[in-house]
Amino acid sequence: MNILLIGSGGREHALAWKIKQSSHCDTLYCAPGNAGIGRIATNTDLDTSDHDAVIKFCGDNQIGFVVVGPEVPLVEGLVDALDKVEILAFGPTAAAAQLEGSKGFTKDLCEEYDIPTADYMRFNNAPKAKAYVRQQGAPIVIKADGLAAGKGVVVAMELDEALDAIDACFEGDFGEAGAEVVVEAFLVGEEASLFAVCDGTTAMLMGTAQDHKRVGEGDTGPNTGGMGAYSPAPILTQELIDEVMTDIIVPTMAGMHQKGMPFKGVLYAGLIFTEDGPQLIEYNVRFGDPECQVLMPRLKSDIVEILMASATGNLLETEAEWSDEVALTVVMASKGYPGAYEKNTVIEGTDRAEAAGGLVFHAGTAIRDDKLVATGGRVLNVTGFGKSVTEAQKNAYSAVKQIDWENGFTRSDIGWRAVERESE
Ligand code: AMP
Numbered sequence: 001m002n003i004l005l006i007g008s009g010g011r012e013h014a015l016a017w018k019i020k021q022s023s024h025c026d027t028l029y030c031a032p033g034n035a036g037i038g039r040i041a042t043n044t045d046l047d048t049s050d051h052d053a054v055i056k057f058c059g060d061n062q063i064g065f066v067v068v069g070p071e072v073p074l075v076e077g078l079v080d081a082l083d084k085v086e087i088l089a090f091g092p093t094a095a096a097a098q099l100e101g102s103k104g105f106t107k108d109l110c111e112e113y114d115i116p117t118a119d120y121m122r123f124n125n126a127p128k129a130k131a132y133v134r135q136q137g138a139p140i141v142i143k144a145d146g147l148a149a150g151k152g153v154v155v156a157m158e159l160d161e162a163l164d165a166i167d168a169c170f171e172g173d174f175g176e177a178g179a180e181v182v183v184e185a186f187l188v189g190e191e192a193s194l195f196a197v198c199d200g201t202t203a204m205l206m207g208t209a210q211d212h213k214r215v216g217e218g219d220t221g222p223n224t225g226g227m228g229a230y231s232p233a234p235i236l237t238q239e240l241i242d243e244v245m246t247d248i249i250v251p252t253m254a255g256m257h258q259k260g261m262p263f264k265g266v267l268y269a270g271l272i273f274t275e276d277g278p279q280l281i282e283y284n285v286r287f288g289d290p291e292c293q294v295l296m297p298r299l300k301s302d303i304v305e306i307l308m309a310s311a312t313g314n315l316l317e318t319e320a321e322w323s324d325e326v327a328l329t330v331v332m333a334s335k336g337y338p339g340a341y342e343k344n345t346v347i348e349g350t351d352r353a354e355a356a357g358g359l360v361f362h363a364g365t366a367i368r369d370d371k372l373v374a375t376g377g378r379v380l381n382v383t384g385f386g387k388s389v390t391e392a393q394k395n396a397y398s399a400v401k402q403i404d405w406e407n408g409f410t411r412s413d414i415g416w417r418a419v420e421r422e423s424e
């Protein structure tokens with residue numbers, strides 16, 4: 001079967017790497033892909049917002065299965081368009097993708113189905129939102145309702161910051177995404193993510209991970225797409241996993257089914273572990289990036305069988321087998337990220353990093369004049385393995401050291417929370 005993968009990040013390189021190992025995969029195409037994906041798949045310059053063009057590509061290339069990596073095409077309804085012409089695709093419909101596309105939608109669902117999450121209010125104008133925030137006081141959390149590429153959340157420690165964030169949303173800083181605002185109570189606790197593959201009625205655990213969203217060591221500085229991750233997340237004990245599945249994932253699936261928008265695809269629960277137990281911070285409707293770069297290498301089962309079972313409603317008969325090893329990935333980013341950065345700087349030594357036992361997943365890379373160059377903010381993900389987070393961290397950073405890239409930087413402490421715990 002020929003497979004088309006949509007996306008161009010480290011997540012998609014990890015998916016491509018795993019899909020290529022499947023006995024079900026003949027030719028793998030990726031739209032648009034990156035330099036790393038280009039080594040194992042055929043990259044194509046498709047405009048994935050143009051659904052007719054995607055459908056035509058599928059026909060021309062005998063595509064039997066489409067795997068959608070990022071959220072934007074899902075929210076735009078790519079899976080709905082493919083469903084209509086009976087092309088099998090992995091991912092939720094646009095209606096079900098509202099779990100990521102509208103924070104207000106998700107909060108209402110949580111309220112209706114008694115899913116633990118922070119108290120909240122939804123607003124469509126600044127004066128009412130500000131009056132509520134003044135009444136509640138800081139710290140408080142202000143969120144643009146729609147997709148804002150991870151930038152639409154302000155955790156305001158001071159009242160002024162919260163009021164400014166409300167103005168920024170309604171003045172159009174996030175375009176349409178900020179036309180509505182969710183104001184949320186501030187929760188305190190450690191964060192981790194749980195992934196569940198779903199087929200509309202059944203949810204199957206697809207691993208746990210902890211991301212590092214801030215750019216600086218010790219989780220300081222501005223938010224990024226994610227500077228590194230490891231899996232499994234030891235904070236999610238089996239008991240807590242069971243609690244999250246029962247109290248959060250299962251009622252979400254049931255609620256979505258009842259509303260006539262059954263959820264298929266991967267449900268990524270961003271969780272915070274408070275004194276009152278696990279609470280849902282947000283849902284994403286896709287694999288995490290960089291979390292996918294630590295999940296795929298730990299998965300022993302055939303990924304295509306799992307993704308197809310999700311798309312066809314056959315998860316009940318499917319199992320996922322995992323390696324006991326810990327995987328830890330370090331993101332190498334262009335200096336300046338998440339702000340402005342130089343492009344087309346040359347990278348060398350990715351082969352040496354792999355020879356040293358790392359797995360290198362590309363994000364913003366391209367080949368120019370036969371050289372590997374950085375074209376994005378997050379550029380490479382170097383994954384290492386070990387029996388503990390401490391060992392996986394050591395191995396990942398040894399591989400990182402093999403890479404020569406003057407304009408690149410990493411955080412030096414990915415995994416620090418777990419490493420600290422392991423040394424206790
Ligand atoms: P989100 O985009 O919803 O994941 O939010 C980004 C980050 O903001 C999360 O990873 C948390 O660190 C933080 N955050 C979001 N909501 C809350 C909340 N209610 N209380 C405390 N921190 C939050």
Ligand code: GLY
Nearest residue numbers: 225226288289290
């Ligand atoms: N790593 C955060 C995300 O994928 O949204």
